[in-house]
Amino acid sequence: MTLLSVRKLSKAFGGNQVVRGVSFDVAAGEIVALIGPNGAGKSTCFNMLNGQIGPDSGEVLFDGMSIGSWSPDRIWRLGVGRGFQIAATFGSMTVRDNVRAALLSRHRAVWRFFRPASGLFTQEADALLARVGLTPLASQGCGTLAYGDLKRLELALAMSNQPRLLLVDEPTAGMTPTDRGAVTDLLLALARESGCAVLFTEHDTDAVFRIADRILVMDKGVLIAEGNPAAIRTNALVRAAYLGV
Amino acid sequence: MDFLAIQFLTGLSGSVSLFLTSAGLTVIFGVTRVVNFAHGSLFMLGAYIGWSILTRLPHDPLWFVAGVIAAALAVAAIGAALETTLLRRLYRLPELFQLLATFGVMLVIQDVTPLLWGPNDLPLPRPPWLRGFITIFGAHFPRYDLILIAVGPIVLAGLLLLLARTRFGMLIRACTENRDMAAALGVDQRRLSTIIFALGAGLAGLGGVLILPDTSANTQMDLSVIVEAFVVVVVGGMGSVTGAFLASLLIGELQAFGIVLLPKATLVLIFVIMAVVLSLKPHGLLGSIPLATIHQATRTPFRPASRRLRLLGWGAVVLMATAPFWLPPYWLSVLTEVLIAAVFACALHLMMGPGGMISFGHAAWFGLGAYGSALTLKTLAAPMPLALLAAPVVAGVIAALFGWFVVRLSGVYLAMLTLAFAQIVWATATQWTRLTGGDDGILGVWPSGPVPFFWWVLGLTVVAIRLLQRVIGSSYGLALIAARDSEPRALAIGLRPARLRMVAFALSGAAAGLAGGLFAFKSGSVFPTYVAVGKSVDGLLMVLLGGIETLIGPIVGAVAYTGLYDLLLQTTSMWRLALGLTIIALVLLFPDGLAGGRRRP
Known part of the structure; x- marks a missing residue:
């Protein structure tokens, strides 16, 4: 079943056509990697999928609904979780309160002005933290976390709405090789146990070929190849884009 | 022609x-x-x-x-x-x-x-x-x-x-x-x-x-030109000389024609133009400088007060409740002023701390509250409690409207716009003499009723401050802080930062308005000076003195600042000079922010 369907998506910044007519599908429960050299238009493409940037033309269909002009908060409500290239968390809060904020939003409990938030959804928050392995750090300030742990926290935030699709922009950027492997494993485990689809961009090819069911390759704003890891390895266009041969 | x-x-x-x-x-x-x-x-x-x-x-x-x-x-x-x-x-x-x-x-x-x-x-x-x-x-x-x-x-x-x-x-x-x-x-x-x-x-x-x-x-002339220049720079786009030229032409022509067509509303007209330009082009006509959002100092979580501190606080409230029986009138009057200042500071703190928005024009809400109260009393012949109720309502509603326009802006833009709006309220208060009495003000705003006015102030202060503190600790407060910490992340978990901030604007405006209403009855009069820039800066200094990162900060700041201010007024006629030098010294001595309380070795 097709969950996300992208049709002829285009975006230009000034005179610079960054994304040109990109189309692809992501099926429910599928893990798809979007790769390409620097400047290929991956991140722009990504930011159009969850409403950070509006596309110039083209369509984004999620579960049959056209969401191209929707704002990020509405898209999240549909069940799309997001991880950022540079971990975005709430720096002044404890790790648990980060997740609590997401749960308040999920349960539409944000507009309550007098009851202390500190007692709300604690169990649910701790369960999420347990899934990403942050239980020991739950009461710590987010500002004291190592970068790998921040990325885990991001995944917990992205999972807080029981998403059907996770959009993760470079989950392992800026991490040590050990951390990279661990976060990739975590992403894979989360996806498999919850059954949610994952679309991720990544420079770390190990991760890509290890966990992706299917790979999309972009170069200069265009989708140049698409297929399973084995097919992509041998694709002539991909070799040309990356290796110049 | x-x-x-x-x-x-x-x-x-x-x-x-x-x-x-x-x-x-x-x-x-x-x-x-x-x-x-x-x-x-x-x-x-x-x-x-x-x-x-x-x-x-x-x-x-x-x-x-x-x-x-x-x-x-x-x-x-x-x-x-x-x-x-x-x-x-x-x-x-x-x-x-x-x-x-x-x-x-x-x-x-x-x-x-x-x-x-x-x-x-x-x-x-x-x-x-x-x-x-x-x-x-x-x-x-x-x-x-x-x-x-x-x-x-x-x-x-x-x-x-x-x-x-x-x-x-x-x-x-x-x-x-x-x-x-x-x-x-x-x-x-x-x-x-x-x-x-x-x-x-x-x-x-x-x-x-x-x-x-x-x-x-x-x-x-210094203040009037800086406000206009802020408007020009914001409308033209910060950093753009051509933008400044276009915007000053726009403002100049608006003033020239506005004075003929709508003599009373020229300033309001300018503000409307500014609001329109900024809602269409948030960086001004020709602005392109991406502005960083508010400087992220080391932020620490807001924690509810410890048990001991809370007991101490309630003890102080009980002690103050008996003050009319034993405190000399002069000191009772000072205490009243301190309480009102604390409400004002806590109101601003909600915006600047959890809200992460700088307001350089909080006097607007204070003044609107004061005028709201005084006018309800005078024109509707309403009793004092009703007049006091009008203060937060008037200020809160206008703050919500204003907030709706400006919450998408950040940092300096917001600070300048709040200042500009406060100046417009000030000019309206000065010029609309039929309603406000202009510089002569509104006199005879005296409290009435069997209970001493001080108890009204104490009661409303405690209620207002407790409510503000609860709001910060509530679900809404957590979401507001989330929007401050990371807007992209807040959006990505379904929060709506603009709406959260608008409500913070309204709540903060309402609380500042209540402070203004109380102050009107305390002084028995309302003057345009209540809306002047100095009042806004009073608020900022109180919040910064006490510390932005704590709930108790603004209260401590209000006490310290009111004391300092009264001292300066009593000892020197050059209070601006003294205050100005004090501000400069404080900023230089605490480069990491008074809020952080950290001193450079």
């Missing part, structure tokens, strides 16, 4: 001085990222120094030009001195501290100027060659204003040439676009900053001296 043309020319000439000043402000901001609150003072110094020079020179055109240039150069020198002694130390500080420190400079100059030139307005008698009129479209138009019209485009062309064609201009553009990269490529930012500050100050001085033949040098 003739009338339109003449009004158009009037608008053109009126915009010149504003353009010069705003251009100075905008180039300084472009390179140093400092919003120079003292820019209006440099403008004022230009007028005063120009007066001193021009009244001593022979009355002929060449000497006039020479005098004008000399005055501008003198102000440029003052600007350079200011930059090397003070501003240089501010570049790495959060923008709020830059605004505060330069505001301190403005206060100091405000007290020093009358010392040097006397308290009276100084008109410059127009020499004969400047007095003439020229007949255009069958109407008389002052010759001086016609000359003035030419100055704007000349200076604009000069600045654009400087920016586009010279090596110095290239460096300025490089720093405006990307400071860090320019520094990495070896541009000496210290020297460049000094020169650019001198240039900006010189432009402000030029604006000040050129306005002399049309008005007189006076001690109010």
Whole structure:
């Protein structure tokens, strides 16, 4: 079943056509990697999928609904979780309160002005933290976390709405090789146990070929190849884009 | 047709001085990222120094030009001195501290100027060659204003040439676009900053001296011009000289035609235009500088007060409740003032702490509350409790409307807009004499009823502060802090930062309004000074003194600041000078922010 369907998506910044007519599908429960050299238009493409940037033309269909002009908060409500290239968390809060904020939003409990938030959804928050392995750090300030742990926290935030699709922009950027492997494993485990689809961009090819069911390759704003890891390895266009041969 | 043309020319000439000043402000901001609150003072110094020079020179055109240039150069020198002694130390500080420190400079100059030139307005008698009129479209138009019209485009062309064609201009553009990269490529930012500050100050001085033949040098011109210049720079786009030119034309024409069409509503008209421009183009007409959001100092979580602190607090409340029986009237009055100040500070704290928004115009809500109360009492003959209820309602509703327009803006833009709005409320209070009594104010706003007024104040203070603290600890409070910490992440978990902030605006405005209403009854009167910039700065200083990161901070700050202020008022008539120097000293001594409470070794 097709969950996300992208049709002829285009975006230009000034005179610079960054994304040109990109189309692809992501099926429910599928893990798809979007790769390409620097400047290929991956991140722009990504930011159009969850409403950070509006596309110039083209369509984004999620579960049959056209969401191209929707704002990020509405898209999240549909069940799309997001991880950022540079971990975005709430720096002044404890790790648990980060997740609590997401749960308040999920349960539409944000507009309550007098009851202390500190007692709300604690169990649910701790369960999420347990899934990403942050239980020991739950009461710590987010500002004291190592970068790998921040990325885990991001995944917990992205999972807080029981998403059907996770959009993760470079989950392992800026991490040590050990951390990279661990976060990739975590992403894979989360996806498999919850059954949610994952679309991720990544420079770390190990991760890509290890966990992706299917790979999309972009170069200069265009989708140049698409297929399973084995097919992509041998694709002539991909070799040309990356290796110049 | 003739009338339109003449009004158009009037608008053109009126915009010149504003353009010069705003251009100075905008180039300084472009390179140093400092919003120079003292820019209006440099403008004022230009007028005063120009007066001193021009009244001593022979009355002929060449000497006039020479005098004008000399005055501008003198102000440029003052600007350079200011930059090397003070501003240089501010570049790495959060923008709020830059605004505060330069505001301190403005206060100091405000007290020093009358010392040097006397308290009276100084008109410059127009020499004969400047007095003439020229007949255009069958109407008389002052010759001086016609000359003035030419100055704007000349200076604009000069600045654009400087920016586009010279090596110095290239460096300025490089720093405006990307400071860090320019520094990495070896541009000496210290020297460049000094020169650019001198240039900006010189432009402000030029604006000040050129306005002399049309008005007189006076001690109010600093504030009025800085507010207009803020509007121009925000509308034109920060850092854009051409934008400043277009925006000052727009404002000049609006004023020229507005005074004929809607004499009472000119300021409101300007604000509406500004709101429209900013909602269509959040960075102004030609602005492109991506502004960082509010400086993220080391943020710590807001924690509910400890048990011991809470017991102490309630103990203090009980003790205060008995105060009317044993405290001398004077000290009871001081205590009342402290309580009201605490409400005001807590209101502002909600915006600045959890909300992460700088308000440089919180006096607007304080004043609207005060006028709301007084007018409900006077025109509706309502009893005091109802009048007090009107205060938060009036202020809160208007704050919600205003917030709806501005919450998408961040940092300096927001600070400037809140200031501009407060000035509009102030001008309305001054000019709408039929409703507000103008400078004479509204008198006879006395409390009534069997219970001493102090208990009303104490009760409402406790309720308001407890409510604000609960809001910060609530679900909503957590979401608001989330939006402050990371807007992209907040959106990505389904929160709506703009709406959260608008509500914070309304709540904060309502609480500040309540403080204003209480203050009206406490003083028995309401004056436009309740809405003046000084009141907004009072609030900022209280919040910063006490610390932004805690719930108790604003209360401590209110107590400390009210004490300091009363002390200054009692011991010196030069309280602006003393306050200004205190602010500068505080900012320099606590470079990491008073809030952090950390002192540099």
